[in-house]
Amino acid sequence: MTTLSPVPDITTLTVGSVVGTRTVAVDRSRLVRYAGASGDFNPIHWNDAFAQGVGLPGVIAHGMFTMGTAVALVEDWVGDPGRVVDYQTRFTRPVPVPNPGEAVVEVSAVIGAIDLEARTARVDLTVTFEGARVLGKSQAVVAL
Numbered sequence: 001m002t003t004l005s006p007v008p009d010i011t012t013l014t015v016g017s018v019v020g021t022r023t024v025a026v027d028r029s030r031l032v033r034y035a036g037a038s039g040d041f042n043p044i045h046w047n048d049a050f051a052q053g054v055g056l057p058g059v060i061a062h063g064m065f066t067m068g069t070a071v072a073l074v075e076d077w078v079g080d081p082g083r084v085v086d087y088q089t090r091f092t093r094p095v096p097v098p099n100p101g102e103a104v105v106e107v108s109a110v111i112g113a114i115d116l117e118a119r120t121a122r123v124d125l126t127v128t129f130e131g132a133r134v135l136g137k138s139q140a141v142v143a144l
Contacts, residue, residue: 005079010119010144019077019109019123024069026061026095027102034065048099060094061103066134067091070107070127074140077109077123085120089138095129105129112139119144 028046035041040062043050048058067089075081097103105127112124125138 005076007079007083007144008077008121010114010116010121013111013114013121013144015111015114017111019111020073021106021108022073024105024107025102026065026069026097026105028059028097028099031059031061031065031097034062038062038064040064056094057096059097059099061097061105063091063094066095066105066127067138069105070125070135070138071140073107073109074123074125074142078142078144083143084140085143086141087139089125089127090136091134092136093129093132093134095134103129105134 031045035045044054044056044060045062046059051059071084071087075084078084095103095105108126109123111121113122120141120143123140123142125135125140127133127135127138
């Protein structure tokens with residue numbers, strides 16, 4: 001049985017407060033598992049020669065994998081993924097995944113806005129790889 005975390009109290013939140021941080025290591029086996037779960041078998045996510053042939057540095061992580069990995073931090077903080085009522089982002093850079101090895105993605109989240117009347121908070125995510133943002137204007141709205 002899974003126990004959900006308590007829902008954050010909206011009245012105690014302040015804009016700029018840190019929700020959390022997370023480091024995610026991405027290796028080729030995670031890409032294979034994600035491809036199987038999502039049905040996205042595009043060769044840029046598993047074939048270096050193909051990826052390089054289309055101008056990429058090599059195999060890259062799925063954008064939707066990166067997006068989902070980032071919002072998981074918010075889901076954990078809010079205690080229930082169903083409380084995420086909106087999530088938007090822009091894909092700004094690929095995340096190359098070496099073989100062998102792993103790519104390390106850094107995720108941090110802060111409160112960007114609070115709507116006491118609607119009982120929602122906007123969480124702004126910063127998602128980087130090697131110091132460069134890989135998701136831009138990444139924001140989740142949570143119902144509290």
